Amino acid sequence: MSVPIPFNKPYFSGNETRYIEQAVRSGKISGDGQFTQRAQTYFERDWGFGKALLTTSCTDALEMAALLLNIGPGDEVIVPAYTFVSTANAFILRGAKIVFADSSATNPNLDAASLAALVTPRTRAIVPVHYAGIACDMATILATAEYHGLAVVEDAAHAIDSFFNGQRLGTLGTLAAFSFHETKNIIAGEGGMLAINDLSFASRSEIIREKGTTRSAFFRGEATEYNWVDVGSSFLPSELTAAYLWAQIENLADIQQQRTALWMRYYAALESLQTLGVGLPVLPAYATNNGHLFYLVCRSRTERDALIAYLGARQILAVFHYLALHTSPYYATRHDGRALPWADHYADCLLRLPLFYELSETAQRRVTEAVLGFYQTYTY
Numbered sequence: 001m002s003v004p005i006p007f008n009k010p011y012f013s014g015n016e017t018r019y020i021e022q023a024v025r026s027g028k029i030s031g032d033g034q035f036t037q038r039a040q041t042y043f044e045r046d047w048g049f050g051k052a053l054l055t056t057s058c059t060d061a062l063e064m065a066a067l068l069l070n071i072g073p074g075d076e077v078i079v080p081a082y083t084f085v086s087t088a089n090a091f092i093l094r095g096a097k098i099v100f101a102d103s104s105a106t107n108p109n110l111d112a113a114s115l116a117a118l119v120t121p122r123t124r125a126i127v128p129v130h131y132a133g134i135a136c137d138m139a140t141i142l143a144t145a146e147y148h149g150l151a152v153v154e155d156a157a158h159a160i161d162s163f164f165n166g167q168r169l170g171t172l173g174t175l176a177a178f179s180f181h182e183t184k185n186i187i188a189g190e191g192g193m194l195a196i197n198d199l200s201f202a203s204r205s206e207i208i209r210e211k212g213t214t215r216s217a218f219f220r221g222e223a224t225e226y227n228w229v230d231v232g233s234s235f236l237p238s239e240l241t242a243a244y245l246w247a248q249i250e251n252l253a254d255i256q257q258q259r260t261a262l263w264m265r266y267y268a269a270l271e272s273l274q275t276l277g278v279g280l281p282v283l284p285a286y287a288t289n290n291g292h293l294f295y296l297v298c299r300s301r302t303e304r305d306a307l308i309a310y311l312g313a314r315q316i317l318a319v320f321h322y323l324a325l326h327t328s329p330y331y332a333t334r335h336d337g338r339a340l341p342w343a344d345h346y347a348d349c350l351l352r353l354p355l356f357y358e359l360s361e362t363a364q365r366r367v368t369e370a371v372l373g374f375y376q377t378y379t380y
């Protein structure tokens with residue numbers, strides 16, 4: 001019996017336990033301690049985000065974005081249908097209407113050319129998701145947003161250390177949200193970050209993150225009193241989370257190299273499936289690969305589900321991804337009825353293969369041999 005290969009596995013990259021211990025010994029494990037400051041400063045100085053705030057999750061960073069933009073009832077927000085629920089929920093929670101965009105034929109990212117037709121006088125924001133860490137067509141998205149006076153919130157949950165035409169993802173939108181969930185590239189259990197590129201949102205972002213108070217400025221000695229001045233919630237992570245994250249940031253280059261090497265090996269081993277009509281990830285010329293996830297686009301849902309079962313029988317956990325949100329039990333009756341065929345296609349046919357830092361070459365070969373074995377016998 002072969003050893004099971006999980007889809008994902010959390011790991012230590014180096015100093016995680018040492019830094020967690022250091023945080024405890026320093027006498028502060030609540031938020032905004034030295035590890036949070038270090039991480040935020042790193043992302044601001046080295047990555048060029050106007051301001052970076054660690055959050056408890058990407059979900060919370062998106063909720064902060066909706067609060068900062070004063071999204072409310074009557075507003076419309078354009079979100080891809082093929083995404084995680086948090087991308088939409090953040091704006092639903094504020095009473096907005098979600099207008100779903102279809103994916104592109106090239107890859108699961110939203111079809112930027114379809115956006116202009118979705119804008120109405122009530123539209124306030126566009127929320128592109130860089131699926132698999134592959135950049136959306138930000139030139140078209142930003143031009144559409146600028147023309148109609150809309151905010152752009154990048155859902156960069158997959159997109160750490162990836163680029164659009166040489167510009168870092170997360171620096172292009174008005175705001176951008178990252179995830180450090182254990183399934184993402186660099187991890188902290190649950191964790192996230194809001195990047196604030198339009199600095200007119202900078203001071204309010206700190207207030208919203210600290211329960212609507214001036215606590216952040218007060219503890220920096222910039223405010224004379226600590227008061228309740230706005231709406232807010234508790235969006236800051238514990239120092240235990242930030243300590244774990246800082247160790248991962250220190251090893252980012254190594255983590256990215258390992259993940260992209262795994263990704264390239266998958267691509268090389270499975271490339272031949274394209275002659276059958278099975279899709280592999282497509283990177284437009286403007287995009288980079290950050291090795292976030294490797295997917296196949298099967299020819300039908302039946303085939304995709306048969307492949308999942310075939311791999312499962314060989315102790316390999318491969319998984320489908322998003323169910324298109326416009327057909328979900330929550331949203332189906334709220335959706336405006338437009339057909340979104342590409343989102344449906346990826347929901348039905350996309351399969352993700354195991355990809356994590358400690359996946360060995362031997363285990364990966366078992367995955368690719370099993371996938372190829374499936375296609376030797378499967379009749380479409």
Ligand SMILES: *Cc1c(COP(=O)(O)O)cnc(C)c1O
Nearest residue numbers: 057058059084086157179181192
């Ligand atoms: C993972 C993910 C999120 C949510 O991230 P959390 O940190 O788990 O809240 C949001 N959007 C996308 C596209 C994701 O993949």
